[in-house]
Amino acid sequence: MKNWRAYVAIARPDHWFKNVFMALGVALAFFYDPTLANVENLTTVLYKLTLALIATCAVASSNYVLNEILDAPSDLAHPVKKNRPIPSGRVNLKVAYAEWILIGAFGLAIAWTINVWFFASAAFLWLMGTAYNVPPARTKELPYLDVISESINNPIRLLLGWFALNATQTPPISLILAYWGLGAFLMACKRWAELRRIGDREVAAAYRKSFQWYTLDSLMISMFFYSVFSALFLGIFFVRYHLELLLSTPLVALFFAEYLRVTFLEDSPVQHPERLYKERRLMVCVAACCVAFFALMFVEVPIFYEWLNSEKADVSVLWRIDF
Numbered sequence: 001m002k003n004w005r006a007y008v009a010i011a012r013p014d015h016w017f018k019n020v021f022m023a024l025g026v027a028l029a030f031f032y033d034p035t036l037a038n039v040e041n042l043t044t045v046l047y048k049l050t051l052a053l054i055a056t057c058a059v060a061s062s063n064y065v066l067n068e069i070l071d072a073p074s075d076l077a078h079p080v081k082k083n084r085p086i087p088s089g090r091v092n093l094k095v096a097y098a099e100w101i102l103i104g105a106f107g108l109a110i111a112w113t114i115n116v117w118f119f120a121s122a123a124f125l126w127l128m129g130t131a132y133n134v135p136p137a138r139t140k141e142l143p144y145l146d147v148i149s150e151s152i153n154n155p156i157r158l159l160l161g162w163f164a165l166n167a168t169q170t171p172p173i174s175l176i177l178a179y180w181g182l183g184a185f186l187m188a189c190k191r192w193a194e195l196r197r198i199g200d201r202e203v204a205a206a207y208r209k210s211f212q213w214y215t216l217d218s219l220m221i222s223m224f225f226y227s228v229f230s231a232l233f234l235g236i237f238f239v240r241y242h243l244e245l246l247l248s249t250p251l252v253a254l255f256f257a258e259y260l261r262v263t264f265l266e267d268s269p270v271q272h273p274e275r276l277y278k279e280r281r282l283m284v285c286v287a288a289c290c291v292a293f294f295a296l297m298f299v300e301v302p303i304f305y306e307w308l309n310s311e312k313a314d315v316s317v318l319w320r321i322d323f
Contacts, residue, residue, distance in 0.1 A: 006085035007099060010068040011061035014274045019056050021154050023290075024179065025161025028171055031242075031297050036165055045165060051110055052118065052164035056157065058107025059122050063129025065100040069093060070133045077206035079198070115167040121159040128152055141209040144222065147191065151183030174237040181230030186270075188226055189259060192219040193268035227256050243310050244301050248292040255285045 026049065030036050036045055068086050075081040085091045104126055111122035131137045132149050139149040155176040162171045195214055198204040204211035234252065238245040262270055262279050269275045277283060305312055 003085070003090045006090040007095065009085050010065050010091060010096060011099070011103065012064040012068075012274075013057075013061065015064060016057045016060065017274065017277075018153075019053060019060065019157060021157040021179070021183075022052070022056060022161030022164075024175075024293075025158040025163075025171065026165065027161075027294050027297060028158075028175070029162050029165040032169065033166060034298075048114060048164050051114055052160060055107045055110040055114070055118075055122055056125070056160050058103050058110065059126050059129075060107075062100055062104030062107060062126060063133070065096060065103065066129060066133050069096050069100065070138075074207050077203060081207070114164060117167045118160060118163040121156055121163055125153060125156045125160070128156065143210045143213040146208075146210045147184050147187040147222070147226075151180055151187045154183030155179045172237055172241060174233045174240065178230050178233035178237060181226050181233060185223055185226035185230060185256070186259070186273075188219055188223040189263040189268075189270050190273070192216060192223065193263055193271045195219065197267055197271060223260075231256075239310065242297060243304055243308060243312070244296045244299055245293065246308075248289065248296055251285070251289045251292050255282075255289050258282050258285045 035041065068084060068091075071081075072084070072086040075084055075087045082088070086093070086096065108119065108122055108126065111119040128149065132140050132146075140146045158171065158176060158179050191210075191214060194208075195201070195204055195211060195216060198207065198211075201211060201215075204214075231252070235246075235249075238249075258281055259270070262268060262276070262282050269279060300312075302312075
């Protein structure tokens with residue numbers, strides 16, 4: 001236990017930023033129920049969101065610990081990951097397993113205090129982490145299923161953000177599928193960059209078995225598929241629920257293009273998503289997309305529906321703009 005920093009490291013607190021994907025679920029909950037923004041509800045909302053974030057970070061860290069434990073033998077074949085705390089011998093495995101259970105139990109206990117649907121979503125996140133890492137399922141070793149099963153964490157985080165504030169409805173399935181497709185695109189980009197970085201498929205397969213079937217071309221084709229899948233379902237959500245969001249499509253397309261540019265960099269940072277904040281152009285695209293999406297979600301432009309011959313969904317908004 002002298003190496004206590006190693007036990008903190010395997011919980012990957014630097015990966016907690018991924019829980020920002022909860023933000024869309026939170027914004028959607030406000031979109032469906034604008035009264036959440038009232039001053040008298042603000043304290044309760046902030047309290048629930050704080051608990052939700054703590055619970056999600058704990059469950060995610062539990063999954064990360066399990067990932068570090070079970071990936072240690074194959075990490076020895078990776079040029080960088082061989083220096084992680086477990087393969088480098090700085091962690092007692094019995095203590096690590098206890099850490100996995102205790103952090104997960106802590107997160108689920110907090111999730112239970114919020115509401116049953118939030119708890120179910122948190123438990124789903126934990127179970128998907130188990131299926132991704134534990135044999136005989138261990139979906140991370142199966143081609144394409146590794147990307148699809150890992151990226152489901154994106155829509156789960158959307159559900160966690162939504163159910164933290166709204167336990168009486170479910171978010172639109174079209175947005176859930178779009179979020180899933182986005183996550184798959186990001187994961188496929190990571191696989192492409194990893195395979196190019198390692199260079200040798202046999203060496204890559206020793207690190208992760210799914211690389212036995214991958215090539216740079218097949219991964220590129222899958223990246224195209226996931227991006228189109230995500231864009232189509234995002235468009236369905238825009239048209240069905242809030243047409244004004246179509247104004248954000250150029251920024252969304254720019255984000256996909258910019259992420260590809262970063263993917264193609266030598267020793268691309270997409271291999272380590274926690275370092276992507278250093279890519280300023282990408283961060284500007286992300287910020288612009290978020291600002292445009294959240295702002296447009298709460299704005300109504302009636303003439304827009306006339307131009308596109310569409311009907312408005314029966315959902316309240318905060319501001320109405322007439323010309």
